[in-house]
Amino acid sequence: MAGEARPGVGTAPERRSPWSLNNPRVRAVVYQVALVAAVVLAVWYLAANTAHNLEVRKIASGFGFLEREAGFEIGESPFISYGAADKYKTALTVGLLNTFRVALIGVVLATLIGTVIGLARLSHNWLITKIASGYIEAIRNVPLLVQLFFWYAIISENLPGPRDAVNPLPNLYLSNRGIAFPVFASHPVHAWLGVALLAGIALSWLLARWASARQARTGQPFPVFSAGAALILGLPFVVFLVAGAPTTLNRPELSGFNYTGGGVLTPEFAALLAGLTLYTAAFIAEIVRAGVLAVDRGQFEAGAALGLRPRRAMHLVILPQALRVIVPPLTSQFLNLTKNSSLAVAIGYPDLVSIANTTMNQTGQAIEGIAIIMAVYLTISLSISAIMNWYNKTIALKGAAR
Amino acid sequence: MKRTAVWAGALALAMSGLGTAQAQSTFDAVKSKGYVQCGVNTGLAGFSQPDSRGVWKGLDVDTCRAVAAAMFGDATKVRYSPLTAQQRFTALQSGEVDMLARNTTWTITRDTSLGLNFAGVNYYDGQGFMVPKKLNVKSAKQLNGATVCVQPGTTTELNLADYFRANSMTFKPVVIEKLEEINNAYFSGRCDVLTTDVSGLVSTRASRAPTPADHVILPEVISKEPLGPVVRHGDDRWFDVVKWSLNAMIEAEELGLTSKNIDQQASSTNPSIQRFIGATGDIGKMLAIDNRWAYNIVKQVGNYGESFEANLKPLGFERGVNELWTKGGIMYAPPLR
Numbered sequence: 001m002a003g004e005a006r007p008g009v010g011t012a013p014e015r016r017s018p019w020s021l022n023n024p025r026v027r028a029v030v031y032q033v034a035l036v037a038a039v040v041l042a043v044w045y046l047a048a049n050t051a052h053n054l055e056v057r058k059i060a061s062g063f064g065f066l067e068r069e070a071g072f073e074i075g076e077s078p079f080i081s082y083g084a085a086d087k088y089k090t091a092l093t094v095g096l097l098n099t100f101r102v103a104l105i106g107v108v109l110a111t112l113i114g115t116v117i118g119l120a121r122l123s124h125n126w127l128i129t130k131i132a133s134g135y136i137e138a139i140r141n142v143p144l145l146v147q148l149f150f151w152y153a154i155i156s157e158n159l160p161g162p163r164d165a166v167n168p169l170p171n172l173y174l175s176n177r178g179i180a181f182p183v184f185a186s187h188p189v190h191a192w193l194g195v196a197l198l199a200g201i202a203l204s205w206l207l208a209r210w211a212s213a214r215q216a217r218t219g220q221p222f223p224v225f226s227a228g229a230a231l232i233l234g235l236p237f238v239v240f241l242v243a244g245a246p247t248t249l250n251r252p253e254l255s256g257f258n259y260t261g262g263g264v265l266t267p268e269f270a271a272l273l274a275g276l277t278l279y280t281a282a283f284i285a286e287i288v289r290a291g292v293l294a295v296d297r298g299q300f301e302a303g304a305a306l307g308l309r310p311r312r313a314m315h316l317v318i319l320p321q322a323l324r325v326i327v328p329p330l331t332s333q334f335l336n337l338t339k340n341s342s343l344a345v346a347i348g349y350p351d352l353v354s355i356a357n358t359t360m361n362q363t364g365q366a367i368e369g370i371a372i373i374m375a376v377y378l379t380i381s382l383s384i385s386a387i388m389n390w391y392n393k394t395i396a397l398k399g400a401a402r
Numbered sequence: 403m404k405r406t407a408v409w410a411g412a413l414a415l416a417m418s419g420l421g422t423a424q425a426q427s428t429f430d431a432v433k434s435k436g437y438v439q440c441g442v443n444t445g446l447a448g449f450s451q452p453d454s455r456g457v458w459k460g461l462d463v464d465t466c467r468a469v470a471a472a473m474f475g476d477a478t479k480v481r482y483s484p485l486t487a488q489q490r491f492t493a494l495q496s497g498e499v500d501m502l503a504r505n506t507t508w509t510i511t512r513d514t515s516l517g518l519n520f521a522g523v524n525y526y527d528g529q530g531f532m533v534p535k536k537l538n539v540k541s542a543k544q545l546n547g548a549t550v551c552v553q554p555g556t557t558t559e560l561n562l563a564d565y566f567r568a569n570s571m572t573f574k575p576v577v578i579e580k581l582e583e584i585n586n587a588y589f590s591g592r593c594d595v596l597t598t599d600v601s602g603l604v605s606t607r608a609s610r611a612p613t614p615a616d617h618v619i620l621p622e623v624i625s626k627e628p629l630g631p632v633v634r635h636g637d638d639r640w641f642d643v644v645k646w647s648l649n650a651m652i653e654a655e656e657l658g659l660t661s662k663n664i665d666q667q668a669s670s671t672n673p674s675i676q677r678f679i680g681a682t683g684d685i686g687k688m689l690a691i692d693n694r695w696a697y698n699i700v701k702q703v704g705n706y707g708e709s710f711e712a713n714l715k716p717l718g719f720e721r722g723v724n725e726l727w728t729k730g731g732i733m734y735a736p737p738l739r
Contacts (some may be wrong), residue, residue: 057635059495059517071560073575084563156592176591177549177574257537257548257594258574267592268576348578348587354554357488358577361555364516366492 050367065363066092072358074350076266088359095355096376102272102351103338103380109277110337111330114284119314121289132285139282145343147279152271152347159267162258171251173259178266180252180259189243193236200235204228268349272341280337284330291326292318323395331388335381342377352376428633428640429690432500437479440466441499444484444581446602447609448714449505449525458482462503464709465524465631467702468647469501472695477702488555488579491516494634501644502632505599507557512632519637521645523630524706526723526732528623529561530600532607535618537594542622546571551584551593553577558598561625585610599627601719608717643689650696652735653678654705656726661704664697678738685738696738706733 021027054061066089073084077094078101121132139147156176160166165175171182184190204227211222252262295318303313342353353373360369432438442450442462450460467477483499490506493499495517505527506512508520531550533539542565552559554577566573576593578584585606588596596603600623607614631648633641654660657675659667668679677683679697686693703709710721725731 054517057495057517058514059635060515071563072554073559073563073573075575075577084560084567156587157590161591256546260547345579346583348576348583350577354577354579357579358554358559361488361491362511362560364491364495364512366495 054367060363060365061368062365063368065359065365065368068363070359071362074355075348076269076350088363091355091359092352092372095350095352098344098349099338099341099351099353099376099380102269102276102341102344102349106273106276106280106337106341107334109273110280110284110333113277114281114333115288117281118285118288119292121285122292136282136285139278140286144275144279144340145346148271148275148343148347151275152267155271155274156267162254165254165259171249171262173252173254175259176267177258178264178270180262180264182249182251183263184246185248185250187243187246187248189240189246192239192243196236196239197232200232203235204231207231266349268344268347271347272344272349276337276340279340280333283333283336287326287329287333288322290329291322291324294325295321320395324392327388327392327395331385331392334384334388338380338384339377428500428637429643432473432640436474437481438466438470438473439481439483439498439500440469441483441485441490441493441502441504442466443504444486446505446581447605448601448717448719449605450482450484450503459713461524461709461713462505462631464651464703464713465503465648466501468651468699469631469644471698471702472643472647472650472689472691475692475694475698477698486579486581487553491518494518494632497634500633500640504632505601505629506632507599507627508630509557517635518632519635519641521631521633521641522648523628524648525601525629527599527601527627527629529558529597529625529627530603530623531620532588532596532603532617533594533620535616539620542620542624543569543571545573545595547573548594549574549576549592550595550597551576551578551588552597553581553584554579556598557625557627562597565624599629601629601714604719605717639690643691646689646738647695647699649735650678650699650738651703651706651709652726652733653738654696654700655707655733656728656735659700659705660708661701664700668697674738683739 019026021030051061067087069084070086070088070091071084072091074082074091074094076098079097080090080094082090082094117132117135120128121136123129123132159174159176162173162175162177165173165180167173173180204224207227208224211224215221250261250263252259252264292314299317299321300313303317304310306313308316341351344351345354345357348354356369356373360366363369426434440463442458442460445451446460448460450458450462452458463482466480466482470479471477473479483493485493485499485502485504490502490504491512494502501521503524505525506520507527508523512518513520531542531545533545539545545566550562550573552562552575559575559577562573562575573595576584576587578587585596587593589611596606598606600619603619607617607619611617631644633644654664657672657678659675659678664679667675668681670676673682677685680686680693680695684693686695689695692698704712707726710719710724721729721731723731724733727734
């Protein structure tokens with residue numbers, strides 16, 4: 001009843017009804033439930049509609065096509081042997097290995113070239129700075145696809161046919177089918193060489209740890225670099241000599257239309273690698289330059305004050321601090337390079353996207369094909385990110401973590 | 403209260419929108435759109451290629467125009483989507499184009515698991531090889547170890563692998579999606595051999611070779627490639643229209659009707675001609691289109707022979723097996739009655 005007195009009625013605020021939408025907590029819950037329901041509804045509708053339409057049109061679905069015979073040849077399959085009688089899943093594996101091949105080599109080369117160019121742009125030599133700037137500006141502003149076509153045209157149109165191949169060194173032939181070079185004939189000692197190489201790397205890592213512990217204790221330096229190099233190169237060499245130094249070569253020979261035997265670097269691979277590496281190196285150069293410029297000017301002067309030469313100062317003082325700024329955008333560039341390798345389909349390099357496209361076309365199952373491509377690239381990208389994040393943590397300044 | 407109403411209204415709208423997004427049949431969709439969206443080749447001389455003023459010309463283009471003439475009485479109501487071999491089936495399956503007239507081979511895989519229907523054959527072809535004369539190759543059986551240029555996602559790719567396997571030969575493929583790029587690769591010497599349908603080889607040699615006389619097409623034809631227009635599964639009425647538009651062009655040549663003489667022939671007493679031009683019978687009603695559909699096709703596009711003469715004869719094609727069955731070929735249209 002109105003007017004009835006309640007204790008404290010004049011001072012207490014009016015109580016809100018617990019379940020009405022005027023209560024902000026109730027509102028928040030209702031909106032979130034509604035949003036989740038809308039998203040789930042949209043996803044369910046898309047999936048159901050797609051399945052219904054596939055059924056009505058009698059388009060095949062499911063991943064059973066992976067066990068069917070592929071029926072097409074692949075231009076390059078350097079790691080596993082593949083023929084037209086193999087299954088679709090083998091063809092896709094060949095594509096995946098080709099993508100890895102180009103991505104790994106591309107990442108390593110792009111980082112090396114990019115770092116050199118980035119540091120060159122910071123040089124005190126006017127000519128070197130200008131050349132580096134010109135390279136970066138030119139390469140960054142031209143679309144990657146155009147650059148790939150350019151490299152492919154240069155490489156495949158400027159070399160003669162295989163019957164008139166250029167022969168600069170014995171057993172080395174340059175033609176528009178690629179560079180044919182001799183490789184060592186397969187020999188059982190090659191497995192042992194691999195083992196020796198890994199053993200050399202492991203031993204030199206242990207040596208480095210022991211040397212730095214000893215230097216911390218007694219102050220005595222140790223030539224870790226030379227000793228490590230001796231181990232990594234020496235151990236396999238010793239194994240090689242012990243096995244009798246087998247040097248039989250598998251030589252390329254012109255037979256009929258092409259060179260058989262030996263190894264071959266195809267124009268497609270060379271063009272893709274050149275285009276991707278130089279393009280990404282331009283971006284990495286700018287990232288490296290940004291990282292070095294981010295280090296306080298005082299650090300350079302402190303290094304000079306300690307008597308370090310400019311290159312030693314860069315190596316010991318500046319770069320470790322610059323790496324904290326460099327590594328996160330560098331991860332993005334690695335991911336970009338891996339994904340840009342899918343442009344291989346435009347110049348004929350059989351990477352994963354190119355082979356998956358052919359598979360989608362021959363089987364008509366576009367949804368499964370795209371799902372495979374997306375899953376593979378997602379896995380590769382997440383792996384690269386995980387590795388780089390781990391590396392980022394190891395180089396972070398101790399105690400500066402946020 | 404107002405906000406609740408907004409949310410409730412938005413959800414209700416979304417639900418109702420979901421309900422009405424049913425797939426319309428292609429026939430009704432094309433009728434309400436007012437034009438036919440036709441998937442064609444990116445540029446194959448004689449089949450579908452834009453001329454110097456950007457007007458599309460070719461045998462496949464004429465097939466599209468015939469369908470438009472049948473549906474709307476106007477052969478200009480077509481829009482063209484140039485598609486590469488890898489894009490063509492996804493574009494048709496997803497509804498981006500209403501039909502394909504893109505020198506596509508009729509195979510059982512495409513007819514079944516890709517969910518497509520082939521509306522007839524407008525060119526009977528086969529796969530062949532083209533090599534430069536200076537390689538001194540006289541037969542396809544001498545091609546062991548050669549580098550072969552081929553487009554991906556085609557029957558060409560599969561037939562090539564089968565042929566070389568069957569003859570115990572090996573080859574290295576160079577596989578590039580774009581037609582212009584694969585032709586460049588062949589003419590620049592990256593490959594020894596170009597392989598595609600013989601019609602494609604003749605067309606490419608005539609239109610793109612720097613010196614056509616330097617290239618020879620080998621005598622072996624290693625496969626059957628019946629090329630024809632394609633539509634999606636589940637659209638029977640549209641399938642009928644496309645199928646019978648092509649049949650009308652072939653039947654017109656058999657009846658002796660051309661775009662030039664069809665008006666005079668309209669007064670002919672031949673019952674077949676009367677039925678064809680729609681003066682008697684109601685075939686148009688059976689297809690749910692205008693009764694003068696076949697007359698419109700012949701008047702505005704021409705018959706099959708005229709289309710062949712205008713598009714393919716200048717490039718050096720002979721009728722060969724694509725002649726009418728009454729003249730020794732295998733072009734045979736079912737009767738229009």
